[in-house]
């Protein structure tokens with residue numbers, strides 16, 4: 001085992017976490033799965049090694065904490081506000097090993113580096129349980145619970161096997177009626193500071209290892225359903241068809257066209273057809289839609305145009321168009337004092353005289369939920385070719401070393417400002 005808190009330790013722990021996967025050939029770890037539980041167990045042990053007391057909260061998030069003076073302390077202890085460092089431990093299907101996990105492991109390494117340092121706040125580390133929304137469509141479930149924004153309407157959202165969120169809670173050993181216990185009190189928090197790979201090409205193009213985040217794009221997700229009529233592929237002339245898949249295909253290309261005319265992003269990432277047989281005209285198509293915009297107003301205006309296009313295509317093709325919203329998170333502005341702390345951390349770690357680069361994040365992060373209860377700041381690390389949500393996701397160990405210094409320096413800069 002490499003020495004805790006070093007760059008090598010961080011890289012090795014990100015490798016270790018790939019073992020906790022639902023698939024032998026790929027990394028997939030979703031909310032409330034056995035792999036989620038195993039990852040929490042691994043992370044708990046590393047938190048203990050770093051001098052933190054630990055606890056799993058009522059939504060399956062794993063927390064660690066030390067008091068301002070440095071001694072391990074029960075997470076969530078009131079009376080001494082905490083700076084929270086962390087990220088998420090869940091993944092998309094066939095994921096890379098750094099999206100989320102790197103931020104959790106870096107946070108533990110920073111806590112270890114500062115274990116003998118007296119701070120003007122308690123320090124907590126969190127591994128959020130669901131940022132991606134892979135299993136239930138609704139994203140940020142872990143941080144929504146921690147920020148007191150749990151909506152009981154989510155309990156009936158089901159995964160691909162029909163297991164509802166409520167059932168999954170029970171199977172994991174969590175009590176649905178206790179989920180409110182995970183909510184953090186704003187008075188007990190100093191801020192939430194997350195390190196994450198950029199998941200885009202900007203830092204690499206500028207030849208920079210690190211940047212700070214200015215804002216996080218607002219997001220909405222939907223399930224779109226097109227219903228036509230399943231009939232015989234040979235016996236049904238074109239004039240008699242109500243083909244749900246052809247209508248859905250028109251909608252997919254229209255969505256891209258509409259989004260390209262704005263500064264928003266729209267993605268249809270999944271499309272399922274029923275009954276799904278070679279000689280049956282598709283009677284039903286279900287599509288997912290992921291929308292992101294720098295502003296919530298821009299994103300919402302695009303959605304109105306997409307919904308209108310869906311209705312228009314449905315009218316023309318004799319099918320019906322319905323939609324269900326599964327996720328919504330507002331665009332989030334990072335807090336000036338955390339931006340300053342991160343920027344000064346970057347400047348110190350990179351020893352450059354030029355100003356650190358600020359970026360907006362089209363990717364979603366737990367800070368979007370945590371913003372409801374505390375200030376949010378983010379440190380971005382360069383990743384190769386901007387690739388993420390793919391097994392080729394890669395960060396250079398050298399950049400991770402610089403990030404570790406910058407993250408630690410950012411916490412100390414904030415401590416100086418507050419203390």
Ligand code: GLV
Nearest residue numbers: 132362363364365
């Ligand atoms: C999370 O990675 C998201 O932006 O969907």
Ligand code: MN
Nearest residue numbers: 099100131364
């Ligand atoms: Mn992420």
Ligand code: MN
Nearest residue numbers: 092099132389
């Ligand atoms: Mn992700």
